[in-house]
Amino acid sequence: MQIFSTFEYSSYIELAISDLEKKGIKKEDIFIVPLNNRTEDRRIFDSLHRADGVSLIDLGMALATAFSVIGASIGFKLSWGPIYWGIISAFSGFILGLGIKIFMFKVIRKNQRLLRGKHSEVILIVDCHAADAEAVEQTLWKNLALGVSKVRPDGL
CATH class of the missing domain: 3.30.70.120 (Alpha-Beta Plaits)
Structure with missing residues (x-):
């Protein structure tokens, strides 16, 4: 046996x-x-057939929603109007959230993994x-x- x-x-x-x-x-x-041990770094972006369960766009979507509401509200007083400023604010919020998530995965989590030591x-x-x-x-x-x-x- x-x-x-x-x-x-x-x-x-x-x-x-x-x-x-x-x-x-x-x-x-x-x-x-x-x-x-794994020698190559994990891929950040998922493909159609392989996903690791980590989302990069969740913070971007949340910030896009918040920024678009604020941008549309302020847009009533600005020259281009609330629709354009809502879209511009949503896009900038999404880019900011995506940048924060990529920074967290590339820099912060990689350092934590190195400090802990992956055996x-x-x-x-x-x-x-x-x-x-x-x-x-x-x-x-x-x-x-x-x-x-x-x-x-x-x-x-």
Whole structure:
């Protein structure tokens, strides 16, 4: 039986391995695969088929609405009238909001990600007998595994 588990890259994976070795699992039956970190930056703009759930235009739309109301109100006193000044104000509010969001994602969140340090996960695969599977699974959960799954040799 094979047991797959994922861990954050920390000392807990070393503790899990030493606990498994104390329980009689041989070193040859333990396989560790570290995942690589992403090397390229994430794309800011989404395509038609891929979206990351982050909206860049929400603040721009809110500021466009607020600016257009204010611009239309002030436009009654100006020479071009409320419609033109409402459209000009909406456009400038949208550009301002879009600029703020792009600045936040490119500068502020990138710095936060660098300060926190983005560590990848580690996959731990343990080959064991079916009788030892429950003890191995409990050991992995006790050592803060992110996820654990068992695969029997017959494919079930």
